[in-house]
Amino acid sequence: MRPTNMMMKKHTIGIGADYRQDLRRLIASALQNRQECSAVEGLELCRSTLGEEEFLAAVDVLLDGHLTMGPQTEAFEAEWSAWLPTDFSLMVNSGSSANLLMLSALTFPGNPDGLRPGDEVILPAVGWSTSLFPISQTGCVPVLVDVDRDTLNLSPEKVEEAVTDKTRAILAIHLLGNPCDIPALQTIADRHGLYLLEDCCEAHGASIEGRRVGTFGALAAFSFYYSHHMTSIEGGMVCGQDRSTWRDGLVSQRAHGWIRGRSDRDQWAKNYPDIDPRWLFATTGYNVRPTDLNAAIGRAQLRKLSGFIEQRVAIRRRLLDRLRPYESWLAVQRELPGHSHAAFGLSLMVRPDAPFGRKKLQAFLEARRIETRPIVGGNFARQPVMGHVPHRCSGLLANADLVHCNGLMIGNHADLTAAQEDHLIACIAEFMESHALRAA
Ligand SMILES: Cc1ncc(COP(=O)(O)O)c(C=O)c1O
Incomplete structure (x- = not known):
């Protein structure tokens, strides 16, 4: 008998239980193999945390045939909103897109309280390219403000100094998972009638007095790029506390400007x-x-997210303890009281009076297979692209310059091993001791 269409469809669905068991076995063995091959004492900036559940979830989607944005996206948005918690969430294809949509929603001409071309948006000088670019891409002027030397986040005092009658919004970036001084920024925003936006792309699960970042601003952005606390490979989320004001506009702007889903x-x-x-x-x-x-x-990763965050936080705490003997030469990022750091990465700032420079430490670590990178984008005012982006720098940005010249970042991830932690600390100890000897 020739199979009918109906029977063929049944056959596809009918492979369910068996294929999942076989596939799970195959994936488990492939993952085990990969783990053994990559068991190194070095330290990567990031590492895949995808396990069997994620692979199976992906295969299920491919077999199901609904590939584009659909029921999985809707379910992920609802689960993310419950986790944060927030009134609504909208998934996009990256954290950069989440930032872009936040600014687009704010500047859409149909928004009566919206920003207009030439309005200023304050953001920290130490941040990421696609935190800043959407501000100018939507016709506004980014105003770069200095960061606090200890938290590496927006300095509220400098924000206050930067406000003019053109200022309409503050974009707070929770750098490397360290919550900004939101209460102080909110006070400034309220006093001057400004929107407060949050770029939480590096700060999943960071909190202030138990309340998670991403729930304070009018809108907030998250990234699920694969180095972040959880991943959808590429992906991001825009969240907000007031669905009736923002959601429909964001839905249209996410997809061609049309009304579907509104x-x-x-x-x-x-x-x-x-x-x-x-x-x-x-x-x-x-x-x-x-x-x-x-x-x-993303849904499979979200189920593991709290565990991932706990692991990253515990690793950072141990590393900070073990780095304490070197703090006269190496400064680390500090969180404010009541703030809970989400430990995206470990920042090290070579103090200006140390007998070595950042580049020397970096080369030493890299030679020992410890990957390093600048602290996010450094002082972004110094990036060549800013020659083409109309912007304003408020004041001297002295601390951002320190980050730019003296800062480096080491990756953190949920399954960093004790051997990798030991390797990092041993390398730093060796470097420090060699300089202490030479300095004596
Ligand atoms: C602070 C910050 N904002 C935005 C982004 C952009 O996120 P994505 O890489 O998902 O586009 C990043 C990227 O890591 C980031 O660190």
Whole structure:
């Protein structure tokens, strides 16, 4: 008998239970193999945390055939909103896109309280490229403000000094997982009638007095790039506490500017009967949609997220304890009282009076297979691209310069081994002792 379409479909679905067991075995053995091959004493900036569950979830999506944004994305958004917790979340294809949508929502001409071309948005001088670029891409002017020397986050005093009558928003970046001084920034925002936005791309699970970052600002952005606390490979989330103000606009801007997925789509359709509602465009927009493949992986990772964060935090605490003997030459990032650091990475700042420079320490570590990188983008005002981006620097940015010239970052990840921790500390001890001897 020749199989009918119906039977073929049944056959595809019918492989369910068996294929999952076989696949799980195959994936487990492949992962084991990979772990053995990569058991090194060096330290990478990032490492895959994808396990059997993520691989199976991805295969399920591929077999299911619903590949583009769909039910997995919706479920991930609901689960992320419950985890944070927040009123609504919208998944996008990266943290950069999440930042872009935040600024686009704020500057959309249809938003009566929105920002207008030439309005200023304050952000820290130490930050990431795609925290800053959306500000100018949406017609506003980024104002770079110095960071606090200990927290490496926006200095509230410097923010206050930077406010002018053109200032409309503050973009707080929780650098390397360290929560910003949100209470102080919120006070400034309230006093001057500014929007407060949060870039939490490095700060999943960081909190202030038990409340997670990403729940303070009007809108917040997260990244699920693979070096972050959890990953969907590429991916991001825009979150907000006030669905009625923001969600529909963000939904349109995520996907072409059309009305699909908006709560008010029926009203739009009714108002424009001559336009096919499937191709009815309400706002400007992009295509920054995720795929269900990313969302399914994200969902499996979210179930492990609290564990990942705990592990990263414990590793950072141990490393900070063991680095204490060297603190007269090496400064680490400090969190404020009541703030809980999410330990994205470990920052080391060579103090200006140390008998060696950052580059020397970096070369020493790299030669011993410890990967390093600058602290995020360094002082972003110094990046050549800023020659093409209209912006303003408020004051001297002296601490950002220190980060730029003296700072380096070492990766942290949930399954860093005790041997890797020991290797890092042994290398730093060796380096320090050689200089102490020479300095004596
Ligand atoms: C502070 C910050 N904002 C935004 C981003 C952009 O996120 P993505 O790489 O997912 O685009 C990053 C990237 O790591 C980041 O560190």
